[in-house]
Amino acid sequence: MAILRFPDPRESTPEGIVALGGDLEPESLLLAYRSGLFPWPIDGLPLAWFCPPERAILEFGQIHIPRSLKKAIRTTLFRLTLNRAFQQVILACADAPRPGQEGTWITPEMLRAYSRFHELGYAHSVEVWQDQTLMGGIYGVLVNGVFSAESMFHRAPNASKIALLHLVKFLQAQGLTWMDIQVMTPHMEKLGAKVISRDDFLARLPK
Numbered sequence: 001m002a003i004l005r006f007p008d009p010r011e012s013t014p015e016g017i018v019a020l021g022g023d024l025e026p027e028s029l030l031l032a033y034r035s036g037l038f039p040w041p042i043d044g045l046p047l048a049w050f051c052p053p054e055r056a057i058l059e060f061g062q063i064h065i066p067r068s069l070k071k072a073i074r075t076t077l078f079r080l081t082l083n084r085a086f087q088q089v090i091l092a093c094a095d096a097p098r099p100g101q102e103g104t105w106i107t108p109e110m111l112r113a114y115s116r117f118h119e120l121g122y123a124h125s126v127e128v129w130q131d132q133t134l135m136g137g138i139y140g141v142l143v144n145g146v147f148s149a150e151s152m153f154h155r156a157p158n159a160s161k162i163a164l165l166h167l168v169k170f171l172q173a174q175g176l177t178w179m180d181i182q183v184m185t186p187h188m189e190k191l192g193a194k195v196i197s198r199d200d201f202l203a204r205l206p207k
Contacts, residue, residue, distance in 0.1 A: 006035050009051035009202060016052035016198075020045060024113035026120055033143040036202050038150075038182060041107050055201040056184035056193050058149075060168055060177055064192040072158040073165070078136075079129040080166045086118045089125040089137035093151035106151065114150070117141065126163040126170070128156075135159045138167055140179070146205060147171050148180040161191070178204075 012018045018037055022028055024047070032038060037049045065073075094106035117123040122143055128136035136159025138152035149167075154160035171179060181188050184195055 004031075006031065006037055006049065009036050009198065012051055012053070014053070016050045017048050018051050019049045020047065022047055022049070024109055026113075026117055026122070029113065029117055029141070030122070030143060033141055033146070033148060034205070036198075036205055038148060039110070041105050041110065050182075051198060051202075052183065053198050054195045055198060056181045056188065056195050057201070058168075058179050058181055058188065058191065058193045060172055060179075062192045062194070063165075063168065064190070065165070066190070069158055069161055073162060076158065076162070077130070078156075078159065078162060080162070081127045081129065082166075082170060083118075083124055085127045085134060085137075086123065086125040086139060087115055088134050089127060089139050089153075090114055090151070092134065092137060092153045092155075093139065096151075096153040114139070114141075124167075124170075126167045128154075128159045128163045128166075130156065136163050138163045140167075142171075142174075144205070145176065146180060147176060148182065150182075161187075164191070 006019055009018050024039060032049060037051045040048055040050050042048050090111060094104045114123050123139060123141050125137055125139040127134060135156040136154040138149060138160060140147055140149040152160040152163060181193055184193060
């Protein structure tokens with residue numbers, strides 16, 4: 001049974017957990033993203049739904065592209081596609097090693113749920129190919145005019161960054177000016193991402 005409502009995100013734990021339990025049905029995911037929440041499974045706990053006190057976002061007008069990346073974009077013979085291999089991208093993200101992190105939060109249940117979300121038109125992927133080999137990609141969720149980036153991977157230098165920039169162009173064509181990246185990483189910070197408060201983030205959603 002889909003979740004009918006979530007608690008106020010401002011009443012979360014210090015870590016940002018708003019609720020525990022529920023399911024990953026499409027209706028539950030839609031309600032979560034519309035409310036500013038996202039699921040993040042934690043071993044030993046029922047399904048956790050997060051809205052952190054601080055939220056990382058990427059405003060498209062403030063993206064910084066280093067010279068080395070500009071050169072890579074000009075000289076690399078990658079082929080870019082949109083929504084051509086969502087399943088391959090999310091599986092590759094699940095398998096990608098993460099510094100300081102054992103295993104992955106992209107559980108089999110998450111794989112099934114987001115694959116279904118993709119089939120319904122809410123989850124999207126960008127793929128980076130070298131010939132017929134998938135070298136990088138990113139996937140996320142677009143709900144009510146807000147894109148939430150979930151995960152990315154690379155098997156060649158700059159492949160995930162090029163995927164991200166291709167995604168930005170797609171979102172700009174839809175009229176979007178920023179994306180939710182949930183949690184700041186050094187990789188995203190170098191590209192110009194910033195951290196805002198939860199209140200500021202929630203205030204952006206109705207707009």
